[in-house]
Amino acid sequence: MVGDAVPLWHAERDLKGVEAVIVPGGFSYGDYLRAGAIARFAPVMEDVIEFAQEGGLVLGICNGFQVLCEAGLLPGALLPNASLRFVCRQVELEVLDPDTSFTRACARGQRLSVPVKHTTGRYYSPDPVHALLRYAPGQNPNGSQDDIAGVCNEQGNVFGLMPHPEHAVDPLTGSTDGLRIFESIRAEIDDRVVA
């Protein structure tokens, strides 16, 4: 265990004193309009934005990544996959930058086996971005720009990725490589508390 989960409710402006926020995957509001476009206006997101602006750690996974982009906490946008189809597949990721709050338990160039599952995962940004993870050569499942799988903001405290590290934490159901992301966040929080 790397931490205790505290569920937050979309309609309540209350972060319940958590040490980090994870905006999880799913299909918020059915993704009927544009992935993440409505969830970005959920009352709890106002607190998440404040929390991020104060330097709090925020991780967005899949739909959570889309929500964070829509909320302006992360640069760029996620476009429909090049195949225009949903894709569920185990992919290899490469760690581009291990010197961040979200990847400090990884080594540079380390490969992580983690599943993706999305329809709208093709990352695009007109400006240079700080990418922490990319799909290993030949493994890009969605046509993402520069094979980008996950990016963080300039301050380094908000991170979004399309792959699902929470589906790679148990050898029974796949790999355990996703744990590196959560262990990184745990270590960062522990350091901050000590500091």
Added chain:
Amino acid sequence: MTELLLSRHRELGLTDREYDLIVELLDREPNGVELAMLSLMWSEHCAYKHSRKLLRRLPIEGPHVLLGPGENAGAVDVGDGLAVAFKVESHNHPSAVEPFQGAATGVGGILRDVFAVGARPIAVLDSLRFGEPLESPRSRYLLERVVAGIGHYGNSIGVPTVGGEIYFEESYEQNCLVNAMCLGLAPRERLIRSAAAGVGNVVVLLGALTGRDGIGGASVLASAELGEGDEAKRPSVQIGDPFSEKKLMECCLELLDRELLVSLQDLGAAGLTSASSEMAGKGGVGIDIDVSRVPLREPGMEPFEIMISESQERMLCVVEPERLGEVAKVCERWETLAARIGEVTDSGQVRVLNSGEVVGDLPVEVLVDKCPTYELEPRGGGPPPAANALRANAAGSGPTAPRDSLLALLRSPNIASRRPVFEQYDSIVQSRTVRRPDEADAAVLKLPDGSAIAVSIDGNGRRVACDPRRGAAEAVYECAANLACVGAEPLGVTNCLNFGNPEKPEVAWQLTEAVEGIAEGCEALGVPVVGGNVSLYNESPTGAIFPTPVIGMVGKLPDASKAGRLGFLCEGDAIALVGEFEPSLNGSELAKLQGEPPHGPLPDTESRFVRDAQRIVRMGVRSEALHNAHDIAEGGLAVALAECCLAGGIGATVELPGDFELFGEAAGRAFVVSGPQDRLTGFQTIGRVGGQDFEIVGRLKLPITELSGVRDGGLRYA
């Protein structure tokens, strides 16, 4: 006047005799609202007119059964205080008319059946049938849109699609089959039945607004043959909204957790009419419904339309009046509409009111019990339906060298890799999936105590067309074989009987024989049928579909970490055959490629041999003596071996007697297994795992890269 009324009941799908019986039972003519309600409740889809008697043949008792046939879903005990509820249901005709929404709402409907008994849906599987994809643009279109529709609903609502099967045969060209199965997990004590109870209790409608969609779906689409002009039936297909259903599902599960409901029932075919009649019928009570209290999506809806609308994402529940406030609170939190639309009475009638004025008043008994059932008039054993014989013209053109036959089979749509399809489904959400599609013959889902459940869905219409009794029994065997390959023991079966028009003697014969076959298969393995669905009138102007009973089976294995795998694992492992295997080319995929029409007989195997083989594999997997296990099905032993190589990414060399029928089939009875030589003493070893080629000495030798290229390309989307 009489003429007008007559044509009306015929339009609604009732025969003149059925109408006369209604008049006799009511002792008066039904009014418009009542006629609409009765036409649906007396439809084949709701009343099982042609199958009810036959279905009594199926064994339904077993030590693990918690809910049997007749409830929204069946359920079995999986230990540790938990129950698994499951059911398979067809959505064939809606999918043939509008494939995306037809398939999507098929998934939505089966999910509601499962959470209606109080279980949280944890897995979906699909059994699909289309025409030949290489020759038919329509079939490619249906495949593409049905798969997209299933993904749209399942992925979005967050229930993994963990398995399924797809076959392509010309007989499904016009009338595709879309059968969806759902499994749910519940604490045993939370399972709830649908019987209404407690006179004076309130009837509450939960979920989406009621609109004009799906008016008469059960009678118009589900209970008649498809034909020309079906485009015009599109308004009878419902539109799915997975986000609404997600909220409705969470709402219902929380209402049950808080013990706020007396009973719960989903609204499917025939909408409020069916839900209220079923609840009243099972509870031996009456129900009053005031249609003016039903929240509507559009103005000006007639009472009959409100009563029969098949708008999706709705549930009906019975609540004690003093709990209404708590119910409203939970519904508000989940943004789910709750409308108090009626009450439980002691009248034994379903009364329809419109702002207090009675507009329909029917005895519950007439609605649910008095529909006549029909004797089938089977006459069979003749040649299979004409449409399916067309391919015979191509006879003799098939490949002959074993190498060429193997490649042709791996490339053929019925055997090619399903990856392009299953990658469009989220197979891992909820984090229970221990074996994903392609990793094993059955999906494996872990349970909190470290054990796991396994599930498989199977059916082969071509083989049932050859020999309905043995073909149907074989579907049961194959499902159980799939479970054995992961180490699971069967606990219960659900089935969906997809057949043509039962009024045709040939179809009646197929149906009768197939039910007998399912019963024999289930009895042989000691596994009960806990629920199911019947879909008849699957016909098009060119004839009936292949008779297609689809079997869904749920089993249990004691240790999730020891779940079996499909692929060969270790260089040097011995490969063995398990089971009494007398393969024949009758009804095989190779025979199909060679243009042969389906003909029997299929191999007959004594049931004790089937049971023994499955037990040996199950125990071998559980004890980890076996590194892989795969049942020999379509394409016979050669294809099974190739699949084990491809799944493991490693080659194999085997030696077989010179006259061994490499591509002969006898599904469910025999297995390819591998493991360390010293743990396979007493097994019939045939070769070794290793290298990068698949070789049957003296018969064929191919690099596995070539095999995978061929198999991966067979079902690629255009």
